[in-house]
Amino acid sequence: MIVVTTIKEMQQKMIEYRKQGKTIGFVPTMGYLHEGHVTLLKEARKENDIVVLSVFVNPLQFGPNEDFDRYPRDIVRDEQIAKDAGVDVLFYPAVAEMYPRPLSVQVVVKERVDVLCGKSRPGHFDGVATVLTKLFHIVMPTRAYFGMKDAQQVAVVDGLIRDFHFPIELVAVPTVREADGLAKSSRNVYLSEEERKEAPALYAALKKAKAAIENGLRDPRAVRALIEDHLKTYTHGVIDYVEVYSYPELKPLDTLAGKIIIAIAVRFTKARLIDNITFDVES
Amino acid sequence: MIVVTTIKEMQQKMIEYRKQGKTIGFVPTMGYLHEGHVTLLKEARKENDIVVLSVFVNPLQFGPNEDFDRYPRDIVRDEQIAKDAGVDVLFYPAVAEMYPRPLSVQVVVKERVDVLCGKSRPGHFDGVATVLTKLFHIVMPTRAYFGMKDAQQVAVVDGLIRDFHFPIELVAVPTVREADGLAKSSRNVYLSEEERKEAPALYAALKKAKAAIENGLRDPRAVRALIEDHLKTYTHGVIDYVEVYSYPELKPLDTLAGKIIIAIAVRFTKARLIDNITFDVES
Structure with missing residues (x-):
């Protein structure tokens, strides 16, 4: 497994894979990986030549009173889990790499957002759709994997991919649960x-x-x-x-x-x- | 030259070209082609294996009091000009193909817009950036060509490509003028x-x-x-x-x-x- 921290190196690598005709499975995450993520990685591993995991706690999708600073992080553990799950490329950019200056463009989500979690988190899915637009262009995946745990996110990503015609297949993976039924998170x-x-x-x-x-x-x-x-x-x-x-x-x-x-x-x-x-x- | 009217066929063709390792030069236009456009096409012809022209009068970038209906159209003439300029693929989708339902996502441009033409055309560049995001995913160009006649548009596209990391090179082509200096339009x-x-x-x-x-x-x-x-x-x-x-x-x-x-x-x-x-x- 290689760890890449810059957008430029990542794009170069991915263009090289695509040129070789390899399929790329992409699992975008905010890290602190648990079995839910591992399930996504295993699905990606089954269906693609190359598996890419991104670990990036995206400030754009946190509200001013939300837990961006308190969001748990453990990249050393994440690296080990990624290796064990058969990840080929771990993309782990700093915030300053992803947002070096104020964005001149942003994605705004207009449907499927004023309900459920989106209702109490205005702008949350704009942040999700914006960082995914960036990540999709950086990783250039054949397939992108999301857990049904966040079903609204899956619906929003479905709209993003469909309306913007990203040449990417969305794979929605069932929620992984503890033995007593609690969804992993x-x-x-x-x-x-x-x-x-x-x-x-x-x-x-x-x-x-x-x-x-x-x-x-x-x-x-x-x-x-x-x-x-x-x-x-x-x-x-x-x-x-x-x-x-x-x-x-x-x-x-x-x-x-x-x-x-x-x-x-x-x-x-x-x-x-x-x-x-x-x-x-x-x- | 082939004429393609559906997104699906276009994406399939372009994926095929990319697989063959071909470079793709893309000239997005609203049609009614003049020498300014032909200059863009000639630049694209020089630098790429495949030249794609799109002709699409994009309703999203016209304001309610602007000239969408009155905007001149002549696809028969455009086809002839495109052929003569060495275009390989003309993408000519209907409005219903590009916007079959209300968009669930849109691109909003936040910098470089509250001046010049953007100032008196609120939302115009949001419409431009949104349709270009769609077209870039449909055409998957190596290089995209824009005329410096609309220098603000070039600045906005520069921001769009840079901030969203589109793997596309922006080529800004000098304004083409009549003999007396009037910019062609x-x-x-x-x-x-x-x-x-x-x-x-x-x-x-x-x-x-x-x-x-x-x-x-x-x-x-x-x-x-x-x-x-x-x-x-x-x-x-x-x-x-x-x-x-x-x-x-x-x-x-x-x-x-x-x-x-x-x-x-x-x-x-x-x-x-x-x-x-x-x-x-x-x-």
């Missing part, structure tokens, strides 16, 4: 011991809602009430949202039909957890 | 006979200013006054702006030094003409 380390015990209630609530829908429930308000009840009963967390939308369009539905997402966010003392499931509803 | 056809006779005064004013600077003038206000006097004396046009900035940063200067642009815009009855010169000022 870098932010889980912020949970207290008690909160960690409560946290599996998020996925349990989603499964309960899915079962109810499979048994005929079609009213999104009733689905939301069912989940809110479950979360209030089994956790001390504060519910940020419980939402039901079409997927990937993220539009509200009067009656559940077609592909839908049920997504929830719960605030614990020092961590905000998100989870979701997507599935087809028979009409 | 699709919009010249809107000039009345009398206005056509007055129009060379724009370039004459720029040359006069340049000569004054070469003779020691360093005060941008004096340069502007000199040009305004000339335009008021020799044309019936209404001055939109006369500006002096650093180039390509487009920042105001107290004293002229380094690379500068002098740019002017004059409104005639049915056409608004722009012209500029860029040059280095000795300090």
Whole structure:
């Protein structure tokens, strides 16, 4: 595995790979890798000649009151995990390399953002779409891998790739979970011991809602009430949202039909957890 | 020459060329080709294996009161000119092909736009940068050619390519002029006979200013006054702006030094003409 820190060297290497006809699988991350990331890397490893991992905590996607400085970082550990997962190239640029001066252009996301996490994080997905536009041109991947854990991000990237015609295949990989159902996340380390015990209630609530829908429930308000009840009963967390939308369009539905997402966010003392499931509803 | 109207076919062809190791020169236009465009095509022909011309009147870069519907179009003539200029691929998509649904993402230009033409055309360069982002991904050029006639556009594209790391070389080609100095433009056809006779005064004013600077003038206000006097004396046009900035940063200067642009815009009855010169000022 080679580690590259400059955009120029990265582009030169990737152009060379493309010239050799190699396929490139790309996993963009903010580092502090966990099994969720490793799953993305393994998928990329299976399907491509070259696997590229980027580790870059992108300041542009953090709000002024968010945890950019506090976001966990451990590049030494990340390097080891990347090596073990069969990564060929680790791209690890400094903030000054990615943003040497004020940007003269930025990507603004206009659809699929005023709901779920985007609603409480104005500008977040603009920052995500902007850094991905940069990274896509630097890495020039054949395929880009994203976890369904952040289903809204997958929907936004789908729109970015489709509307700007990036010659890149988006691969959405199912959420990786702990044995008790908790979705893996870098932010889980912020949970207290008690909160960690409560946290599996998020996925349990989603499964309960899915079962109810499979048994005929079609009213999104009733689905939301069912989940809110479950979360209030089994956790001390504060519910940020419980939402039901079409997927990937993220539009509200009067009656559940077609592909839908049920997504929830719960605030614990020092961590905000998100989870979701997507599935087809028979009409 | 082949004519392609769909994004999918275009991308497939271009990927094939790139696989063959061919260099691609790209000239994006809104059609109604004149000698200015032909000069760009000839430059592209000299330096690349494949020359691609796009003809697309981009609604996104026209304001609500601008001349989108009235913008001249003649694809039959354009095809002939393209063939004669040695174009290999003419990309001629319909508006519904480029914008089949509301865009979920857009490029916003934040620097180099609140001056010159950008000042009186809010959102114009957002539309330019957005369609170029799409076209760059569709055509995948090695080099992209733009005329210095629209020097602000060249500055914006320079920022777009640099900040988003497009693996594309920007080639800025000098303005092509009529024998009497008038910069060639699709919009010249809107000039009345009398206005056509007055129009060379724009370039004459720029040359006069340049000569004054070469003779020691360093005060941008004096340069502007000199040009305004000339335009008021020799044309019936209404001055939109006369500006002096650093180039390509487009920042105001107290004293002229380094690379500068002098740019002017004059409104005639049915056409608004722009012209500029860029040059280095000795300090």
